[in-house]
Amino acid sequence: MTSTKIRMNGGKTHEVIRAEIISGQWVPGERIQPAVLAERYGVSTTRIREALTRLAGEGFATMEPNKGFFAPVLSLEELRDQTELRCRAEELGIELALARGDLAWESQLTAIHHQLSRTPRRGPHDPLHVADDWEGVHQEFHRTLLEPCKVPALLELSRRLSDSTQLYRRWAAPTTAASERNVEAEHQAILDAALARDAKLAADLLRSHYERTMDVVLRSGLAETATLPQV
CATH class of the missing domain: 1.10.10.10 (Winged helix-like DNA-binding domain superfamily/Winged helix DNA-binding domain)
Known part of the structure; x- marks a missing residue:
């Protein structure tokens, strides 16, 4: 600190x-x-x-x-529950978003994805951790993806679950499991499915995206090493 x-x-x-x-x-x-x-x-x-x-x-x-x-400790059971809840909530959210999103939304989502793809995920000054600039645009991409669903409670739930899993992503970032992942390809596939208005494919890709985060944490071994004595 x-x-x-x-x-x-x-x-x-x-x-x-x-x-x-x-x-x-x-x-x-x-x-x-x-x-x-x-x-x-x-x-x-x-x-x-x-x-x-x-x-x-x-x-x-x-x-x-x-x-x-x-600071909160790692809980694999909690991460599994949060991941499943987010997958199910966003399955409905993306279905509604793709049904209600207009051309302006498509343009906004494409622009944010372009910014995300051009923002380095890891900076040369700290290659072991995810860059704050990238994380900010990443959050914006996922928020914009669901925004046209126009269900405030669902959007707030998604935001809170995203923030919670962000802790796990940050802690797992220095591990080999995280560095081997092709996050850019995952986001591109999600964007393509959204622009094609394929709600089932988009929901499946989001589930895969979030479950890969959980897999990175599982493979990182953080669950065995991260907790400190609370004294």
Whole structure:
């Protein structure tokens, strides 16, 4: 965890800590110290604790009585459940999106995919980890893909499940299992199916895409090595 001191608006505390957890600033199971964050962000420890309590409720941190707050740990059972839920939810989402999406949506999706394909997934300065710029466009591609379904609850569920699995993707990124995967080809196939308005194929490709993420985590061996003692 970097010790660089910054000053922020109190209303952004939750969003900033959430982003840093997702980006892997703490390893799975590592203790998150409110006093350190309060000093770094220039806000009160009460505000930090409120943000961390909220994040614990959202699944982005854990809270242990009389121990404190910790980065979430890897759970293969949880990942399997989240993956299956996302696959089933997005099967409906993509069916509705392809039925309702217009030409403007096609153009927007194509443009975002073009940006994604031109953004390096791993930068030369840190080749072991996924680049923040790529991750941002990646999230935007998947969000745009489902946006025409116009079901807010489904879109919010998809976003939250995506954020949760992002933790696993970040932690697995340095492994051989992750580097061998052709993510670019997967996204191209999903785009082609969406533009062809083939809902079944698009849903099948999304399921394969998400299950490959789960497979990378399984092959990485992180489940046996990532959890730290919570003391």
